[in-house]
Amino acid sequence: PDPAAVSVAANPASVPAAIGARAPQTLKYRMETVELPGKLDDGTSFTYWTFNRQVPGPMLRARVGDTVELTLFNARDSKMIHSIDLHAVTGGHGGGQHTQVAPGQEKTVTFKALNPGLYVYHCATPLVPQHIAAGMYGMILVEPEGGLSKVDREYYVMQGEMYTGRPHGAPVHQEANLEKMANELPDYYVFNGEVGALSKTHKLQAKVGETVRIYFGVGGPNKISSFHIIGEIFDKVYSEGSISSPKHDVQTTLVAPGGATIVELKVQHPGSYLLVDHALSRAGKGAVGVLEVTGEPVPGVYHAGAVQ
Structure with missing residues (x-):
């Protein structure tokens, strides 16, 4: 690997401030x-x-x-x-x-x-x-005019795939493989540019009771994402990036290459929630992130064992 290599992973918390109600500028x-x-x-x-x-x-x-x-x-x-x-x-x-x-x-x-x-x-x-x-x-x-509804936390996440000359995990400086790209055979699937970007380099964080909004897109260039958070349900999904009419109570949402979606969820139980592409073989190729939730659990939502 190149000794000069640095992390290029964008911090998912680097979201510009909300604009809200103001005149066009x-x-x-x-x-x-x-x-x-x-x-x-x-x-x-x-x-x-x-x-x-x-x-x-x-x-x-x-x-x-x-x-x-x-x-x-x-x-x-x-x-x-x-x-x-x-x-x-x-x-x-x-x-x-x-x-x-x-x-x-x-x-x-x-x-x-x-x-x-x-x-x-x-x-x-x-x-x-x-x-x-x-x-x-x-x-x-x-x-939109008047802005979006207020939430407690906003995050910025994008998925892409990478085509390399050597297999996944090879301890080398990888070069792009254009033949694999033309045949749509990725070696890596990544969130925010690198393996571990949202599990080691950065993590999404929230506290029980907060509402989290994730701006999620797919750079591609070729593969659809089946975006899912293990252990959570999206309370709102603005499919295809359209703000006009959200869907409610969604488990997994499709996002096309060159497309986007906005998801919102209110977290009600502490733990580590995994962001994945539910084409789950891609998790082994790098597409895994973590939403770390802290705080006291909401009674009755979840516990290990039988009814108490």
């Missing part, structure tokens, strides 16, 4: 595309292509009606051209048409946030799936 964001060696697993590294040195890239937040000015700078030591396509954008290939940025250059696009919802963004430079599989994806939340 002009927001300015600046992002940098960086290629760097990162920790893929214990003893394994990989050359990631990133937005702002993290996977997923930073979560962006706006409200419907806002005008967003987004500048993309490509680091001078990059080897590749990079770009950004935001699914929240109408026109210009989501911004990808006008943000093809060579190393050391920058470009800016301006767009109006027309539709509320949770949207994926990703690099749109050929080979697009190669750029995505290397870590170039993230999400932008466009709040």
Whole structure:
């Protein structure tokens, strides 16, 4: 493995503050595309292509009606051209048409946030799936007029898959395998970019009685996720990132590659709850996270043994 490898896993608690009820404004964001060696697993590294040195890239937040000015700078030591396509954008290939940025250059696009919802963004430079599989994806939340309901904790989680030249767990610096990518045969499934990102590097945390909201997306580039939390039920699910009409009492929700969902749950019993893709063989390839809940259990909800 590369001795210079660092963790690129985005902290799931790094969620921008809620916007709520305010008039539309002009927001300015600046992002940098960086290629760097990162920790893929214990003893394994990989050359990631990133937005702002993290996977997923930073979560962006706006409200419907806002005008967003987004500048993309490509680091001078990059080897590749990079770009950004935001699914929240109408026109210009989501911004990808006008943000093809060579190393050391920058470009800016301006767009109006027309539709509320949770949207994926990703690099749109050929080979697009190669750029995505290397870590170039993230999400932008466009709040509805008046904002979202208040919750106690918000988290930002994305799933991706990675295609490597050596098998899963090989103690080497892994290189991307484009043949496996074309045949959709991943060696790794990861939450927030690396194995253990949400179980070792970071954990989601909550206290009994709190309501947790998770912004969950799939960078892909190819595989659907069956998102599930072992030992919990989603009280609300905003399917496909649409905020208009939530579903209630959902066990597992499908999220397409390039798609997103918002889930909410009120935690009522302490313990370690596992975030998984319920295509469960993928847990062995890295797709496991932890929601650590502390506090006193709600009487009667759960206990080991017979009725007392």
